[in-house]
Amino acid sequence: MNTDLATAVDGAAAAVADGGRTATMVDGHTRRSGAGAAASFQPRIVGFLCNWCSYAGADLAGTSRTHYAASVRVVRVMCSARVDPTFVLKALAEGADGVLICGCHPGDCHYSEGNYKTMRRFPLLKKMVADLGIEDERVRLEWVSASEGQRFADVVNDMTQRLRALGPSKIKIALATDRAER
């Protein structure tokens, strides 16, 4: 794991663990967002998409002119198995409200079994995220094939809706406060 990031993550854990201060921050944050903000809040999702299925699926959503929430920012990786947990934590630390990992359907991975590795790693990642005090719904794993442009759009829409209900992520602010106070 990248050492910079390890520090960042430790910081996040410490900040989030310190309930009182974080709560103030959260209050401040929600108040700033204003009433009724949940509906208008546009979550920022970092999507790690495997090159062979999911990236092509997202591309298809685009070329098919499918309308979906403009909330996902895509980072292409060769295979879902390339997604180092570090990347997910980094995205959350940088202010992502959610992280979406997409790979080929089980059995269809371009590299035979990369997605099975992802599948095995993912529960650990979810647990780690939860242990850091972050709602584990903020990370999501989905299988999207190259022909499933509509499915990609549906996944993004659904995740966007759930993140709206959850509200903005507090991690970045918690980290900033933590750094400022150190």
Place this chain on the structure above:
Amino acid sequence: MIVATGYQEFDASRITHFGYGKLPNVITSFEFERMVREGRIETAEERRPQYAAILHCVGSRSLEFHAYCSRVCCMTALKYAHELKSAVPGCYVSDVYIDMHAFGKGCEDFYRRSSEVKTLFIMYGKNDYPVIRKAEPGDDCEMLIEVSEQLSGERIEIPADLVILMVGMEARADAAEVARLVRISQDKDGWFIESHPKLDPVATTTEGVFIAGTCAAPKDIPDSVAQARAAAARILGKIAKGIIEVDAVFAEIDEEACSGCRICNELCPYGAIEYKADVKRSRVISALCKACGACVAACPSGAIRARHFTDEQILAEIEGVLA
């Protein structure tokens, strides 16, 4: 490797309105081809048909079955009309279609000539299937086809002794199995996906695997042949060079940082990581590596670098997309 596994015909009995499998004189285009080949165009009762009808788009261009056009059926139907006219002189031929897709070289001309030989063209509505039923004893034909004719807006009946259903093309039932075997993808209709529909139509996303013909999408013989030749040329081009060039995207292990734990050895689906017992370090055989990056994400020492997808690059991308 070239995959050219073709298509299968749509099962016409799925559209119950047509009575295929129940009415003996409702046949598919494939069955008609056989009749032509045997030189015997006749009804199940071994009579020459006085009235023949050709029904287009069976299973194609429908909301219920396949949304796509099967491309070859319109022109083949026109060909059948000519064949019927010449093999059974005096036969009345009705061509029951949705839209006439006469694309390509000489096809529009062929369509015009078909109208001139008195083929009766009757237009039916998409998803408003004609209904084929047995005629009554007083009628001078075997069957009646009830159609909502689109141009006149009337509900009419057409006599028929022989009905030819122009069954569409669909992906083979075992296409998924083939796709999995050679590691290529299928689109939502089951056709194999090309690397790029315009610029790289016979290659796939799997290095060394090419596709040709109707396994990729409905097409006619000239197009299938052109693709097959293109695919063969691509392979010859690779072989003729004598050396195979691989992508510059592969993983590398920093031997200084490697602790020799061997976690990566087991993870590699290609056996591209060898363990050098003498120095107690792992090493990537770059020609075998396909760059999935599974080992990179798993290395506890951060000793593996995925060229073009390094940690630094991806972390910078994350910062970038969130900036």
